[in-house]
Amino acid sequence: MRACAEPRGDVAGDRVDPLATHTAEDVMVQPIKETECTALLSALNDQREHVLGILAGLDEPALRRPVLPSGWTCLGLVQHLALDVERFWFRAVVAGEPAAIDELARTADAWQVAPEVSAESVLNEYRKQIALANAIIGVTPLDAPPGWWPEDLFGDWRVHSLRQIILHVMTETACHAGHLDVVRELLDGRQWLVLTE
Secondary structure (H helix, E strand, C coil): CCCCCCCCCCCCCCCCCHHHHHCCCHHHHHHHHHHHHHHHHHHHHHHHHHHHHHHHHCCCHHHHCCCCCCCCHHHHHHHHHHHHHHHHHHHHHCCCHHHHHHHHHHCCCCCCCCCCCCCHHHHHHHHHHHHHHHHHHHHHCCCCCCCCCCCCCCCCCCCCHHHHHHHHHHHHHHHHHHHHHCCCHHHCCCCCCCCCC
């Protein structure tokens, strides 16, 4: 198995001749795998950018204001994406990082942002978790099984590869980006994507 975004050449930047290091079959399959990985990561990053983009320009009180009857806030949703989605799925499940797994038990409710935690720090934490996730994706084969699995959390449901985890995170992030679209429009009328005739 090859990493999703395997670097080319050595650390000095010299290109490696793929014919000298791989079979002809490997060389023919690699562009397809790289294309799939690039497409998955691009689509995931589009959703992440949507989340951050729809919130651009909102002040701290607006980011903390519950708009819907369920009571969640934009800031709480972003913190959920940072800790319960990016950190959980990529650092804990994919990479099996002991520190990330330990942090899960210490996270009470990511949807609730303490008053002393600034909006900037929540948004920066989301960006940090995205960068850490992308680093893991970059060195992990798409077919790699999870490095850790929370047996007690999901019952019989299970994902079997990085590919499935990227698709799951992409779906969850897109769903939450849609939630943020609705809340932003209710807050100040701004829309992320407007289709005109």
